[in-house]
Amino acid sequence: MQQGILNIERRTVTNSRTSKKLRNNGYVPASISSRGKESISVAVKADELRKGLSSYGRYALFKLEMKGEKPMIGMVKDIHYSPLSRNMLNVDIQQVSLSEEIRAELPIRIKGADVLEHNKLMALRQLDTISVKGLPQDIPDDVIVDVSNVKGVENINISDIEFPQGIVPDGSPEQIVLSIVETKRGKSSAEETEEASEEELI
Template sequence: METGTIKVTKRAIVNSRVNKKLRKSGLLPGNISGKGMESISVTVNESELRKGITSHGKNAIFNLSIDEGNDYTVMIKDIQISPVKGSPVHVDFQRVSMTEEIKAEIGIKFKGIERIESKRLLLVRQIDIIPVKGLPQDIPDEIEVDVTNMNAGETVCISDIVFPEGIIPEIDLEQVVVSVNEPKRADIETETDEASEVENEL
């Protein structure tokens, strides 16, 4: 697995007023934490962080280069988002070892949604992420679930998904991930009425 590199700087002063100034200048406050170490407060360039995630993925392994010469192998544990502006306000990095399992969350990518829609069926997503554990270098950003050949009344559970080798789901195996349903009668009648109105206008 390719490792991304992100330069961070240690923070000497930690308070909300300083954090606000940092964000205005394009920097994000954050911290590095991990087993057997004290948390380190840092700042990271928001643009550089975005580029790293775009290039390598949110669950990628990153090498954090601190200006004093110390490097840390980390994964992004969490990015806090402002509920008002929708922009990141804080990032948590988790120090990892390539030989120790960690817990993470992977996204779900559905393949074949257009086929479901062509059959006038409804795809109902029950969950958006799957908690898993495994070695850091084996954890993917997302897992693909193929719904192409699903019909009304069918479901996909966690137990139906083939995970990469070494990745173990940390969730009930009977948890429904997605189901396919027929649209409610009211939805069909609404679509029919709308179609009739268009025809009458023509």
């Protein structure tokens, strides 16, 4: 996995006033958490973070460089957005080790939905995310559920999904992820007009 680089600056004052000033200057307040250690309050350039996530993916690994400190490897765990402007308000970063497993909540991406539609079927999501664990460098951006070979009504469980090498689901194998159901074909306007004409003749 490719790693991005984020230049971060330590924050010594963490009140709302200084956080607002940081945002006005193009930075995002952030905190770095590490197992067994106190979290570190930092700031990162908003544009640099957005470009990094866009280039390397939502669960990308970043080399965190801070002046006077030893570089560390981190992953963005959560981003808090303004409900109105959708600007980033705060970012939670987790320091990781490339030799220790972590857990992640991955979104579900459906592959083959057009084939379902052709067969008059559709997929109803029963889960929004799937919890997985694996080494940080193996964590993908999402879990792909391939429905292109589904021929009829059925449930797709976690046990039916093929996960990337090194990634295992952290939940019950019998948990339903998608329900494949038949679509109800609505009447065309021509059919409705024909029925209306027949009713007028009765």
